[in-house]
Amino acid sequence: MSDNKTDTPRNSFIFLISFTVFALFIISSVMVAYFLWDISPSDERLKNEMEALKTTATIFGVIAVLINAYYAAKRWEAMDKSADAANKTAKAALQNAQAAQDKQITERFAKAIEQLGNEKIETRLGAIYTLERIAKDSKDDHWTIMEVLTAFVRVNAPLKLQEEVKKEEVLKLRTAIRVVITVIERRHRENDLEDSMIDLSETNLSEVNLNKVNLQGANFIGTNLQAAEFKEANLQQANLSSANLEDAYLRKANLQEANLTGTNLQRAKFPGANLQEANFLGANLQGAYLSGANLQGANFWGANLQGSSFSGANLQAVNFQTADLTGAYLEETKNLEQQQIESAKGDRTTILPENLQPPEHWKTKVLPFEPQR
Structure with a gap:
């Protein structure tokens, strides 16, 4: 005016x-x-x-x-x-x-946070999908929601489940946890905070189906993954140290540069898996099946490899120093050299390729039917 x-x-x-x-x-x-x-x-x-x-x-x-x-x-x-x-x-x-x-x-x-604790499984799933939508709609809330979802897994799937928890409730939790992991793996990774990682440590994920999931760089320290399935999963650079993967199935899984220090991998199956430069320091791979796996540059220093099978595996530059190869099958492996087994443990039950000889320090077991001298 x-x-x-x-x-x-x-x-x-x-x-x-x-x-x-x-x-x-x-x-x-x-x-x-x-x-x-x-x-x-x-x-x-x-x-x-x-x-x-x-x-x-x-x-x-x-x-x-x-x-x-x-x-x-x-x-x-x-x-x-x-x-x-x-x-x-x-x-x-x-x-x-x-x-x-x-x-x-x-x-x-x-509202979604409130509904995560609802007894009805359908309400829980609705809350999880609502949080996923918010993470996609709001870049600023993306990582907060990822932390909420991983916290949901850690709280509801601790290593020691309470004995009074009913089997029906356990099944509901497993369903919700599987949905959470699905939401986490299909997140927009470009919105992750720098140097952040998905934290699923110290949780009980035994027998969970994680086939084809992408959890690259995830934290599974101390997690119970007994009999879990990781077929064609991407666990590149994941931290699985001290985890329990006994009887786990990891066919064609990608564990390149993964940390498996002190991990229990008894009878775990890795056919065709990518284990390049993976760290198995002190891990227990007794009876493990690594046929056809790519183990180039992997570190098995001090690992228990008793009775494990490496048929068709690529063992180029693998470190077997102080590893126990007793009863291991190495006959049809690729790129294994004499110097790699010189500092390893083994005996006459260790089956080597024809071009290699058992080191002098390997003790020969005496079979029961053979006369002792």
């Missing part, structure tokens, strides 16, 4: 000045024409009159151009003000919409 009140007298003043200047130019032009008419010879009067009229027309045109330019500038100024006002309105509307969306997300998040 103040701008309009100021512009009205200003516009009137400018119009008055313009009109006065225009009138003065007209009067001056007439006087000049009259003077020229009066002093000029008769044969030049017509010519002077035309020149005076041309001068007057030029002056009038210049004044018209100036007035038009002024009002054009005023129109542009008004348009700029309108555009600024529209931008401010749009910005305010966007802020209001963002605030409304944030409020809605907060309400949905709070």
